[in-house]
Amino acid sequence: MTTFSGPHATRRLILQGAASVALLGLGNLPFGPARAAANDKYPEDAFKQKNEADAIKALYGKTAEPSDKVKLDAPEIAENGGVVPISVTTTLDKVSSISFFVAENPNALAASYRIPDGTIPAVANRLKMAKTTRLTAIVEADGKLYSATKEVKVTVGGCGG
Amino acid sequence: MASSIRVRATSNGDITEVQALIQHPMDTGLVKNPNGELIPAHFIQELKFECNGRDVFVADWGTAVSKDPYVKFSFRGAKKGDELKISWTDNKGGSDTTTAKIA
Numbered sequence: 001m002t003t004f005s006g007p008h009a010t011r012r013l014i015l016q017g018a019a020s021v022a023l024l025g026l027g028n029l030p031f032g033p034a035r036a037a038a039n040d041k042y043p044e045d046a047f048k049q050k051n052e053a054d055a056i057k058a059l060y061g062k063t064a065e066p067s068d069k070v071k072l073d074a075p076e077i078a079e080n081g082g083v084v085p086i087s088v089t090t091t092l093d094k095v096s097s098i099s100f101f102v103a104e105n106p107n108a109l110a111a112s113y114r115i116p117d118g119t120i121p122a123v124a125n126r127l128k129m130a131k132t133t134r135l136t137a138i139v140e141a142d143g144k145l146y147s148a149t150k151e152v153k154v155t156v157g158g159c160g161g
Numbered sequence: 162m163a164s165s166i167r168v169r170a171t172s173n174g175d176i177t178e179v180q181a182l183i184q185h186p187m188d189t190g191l192v193k194n195p196n197g198e199l200i201p202a203h204f205i206q207e208l209k210f211e212c213n214g215r216d217v218f219v220a221d222w223g224t225a226v227s228k229d230p231y232v233k234f235s236f237r238g239a240k241k242g243d244e245l246k247i248s249w250t251d252n253k254g255g256s257d258t259t260t261a262k263i264a
Contacts, residue, residue: 042206047223083227102225106191110225119217119236120176126227128189 043112052101052108052136056145059099059109064138064145067092072137072148078129081154087124088148092141095121099140104133129154166249168261172241177263179210179218180233181247189224203253205230211246212239212263239263 046059056064071089078084088098098121099112110127121139129135129152136149165184170177183205190202208220208230217236239245241263248258 042221047221087233105225106189107223107225109223111223112221113234114216114219114221116216116218118238119234122234124231124233125220126231128225128227 043109046109046112047107049109050107052103052134055101055107055109056138059112060138060140060145062145064136064147066148067139067146068148070137070139070146070148072135072150074135074150074152076151077153077155079155081129081131081157083126084129084152084154085124085126086135086137087122088137088139089122090139090141090146092121092139092146094142095139097140098123099138100125100127101136101138102127102129102133103136105130130157164259165257166247166259168245168247168259170245170261170263172239172263175237176235177212177237177239177243177245178233178235179245180231181208181210182229182231183208183249183257184229185249185251187224187226187228187230191224203251205249205251208232208249209247210234211248212236212243217245 043059046055049055049058069091073087075084086100095115097112097114100110101108102110111125113123115121132153134149135152136147138145138147166181168179168181170179185205186203187205188200188203190199192200194200202224204224205222208222209216210218218234220232243263244260245263246260248256250256
């Protein structure tokens with residue numbers, strides 16, 4: 001690991017900053033916000049969106065269509081909203097990312113996974129849910145978005161102390 | 162200090178299954194402590210798995226991922242004995258890295 005130090009540090013940072021701004025600017029031109037999920041930067045803006053539609057828009061820049069090729073596995077009733085096991089699998093080809101949205105949480109986007117070539121398009125994790133909510137999984141495959149939703153009843157919310 | 166990351170990677174022919182468990186508070190920034198003060202947000206933002214010089218899985222996480230997060234996925238193209246490198250960074254600049262041999 002290298003650390004920046006000495007009088008050159010700021011100059012180098014400024015140059016780097018300028019270069020990446022220029023690159024970002026160019027890169028965004030032909031693609032628009034849809035690139036957000038595909039490039040390898042943390043999607044800060046998408047995580048800040050309050051409702052689900054805004055978060056999907058910020059992350060992918062388009063809308064998803066429901067598909068029975070996306071299988072979302074979540075409990076009908078979650079005893080503890082702090083730890084809800086969720087998994088998704090899909091039979092779709094050319095999957096590049098999988099994201100989870102919890103509609104009733106303070107911020108809808110919960111997690112987004114980048115799936116490079118060679119990685120099986122399936123993921124299991126555990127999420128928090130504030131209350132009974134709609135859960136949406138979105139799979140990005142071949143540039144299109146496919147979704148599956150499920151209602152999860154939460155008996156004890158995951159946000160309380 | 163012991164690593165915050167516990168990982169098990171098992172090869173099953175062509176496919177390697179990875180399960181990881183990370184110790185992290187994953188504070189949302191919305192919960193109050195017993196004194197009524199907000200506990201500031203503290204959560205893992207990015208978790209990355211690398212094998213043989215390429216990323217095989219990258220997670221971008223928000224505060225809605227449960228405390229002590231767990232994740233499971235599978236990938237192709239690795240064999241027994243290959244090394245899997247796991248690293249995470251959180252919103253306060255904290256990070257940890259570990260490597261695991263695929264069994």
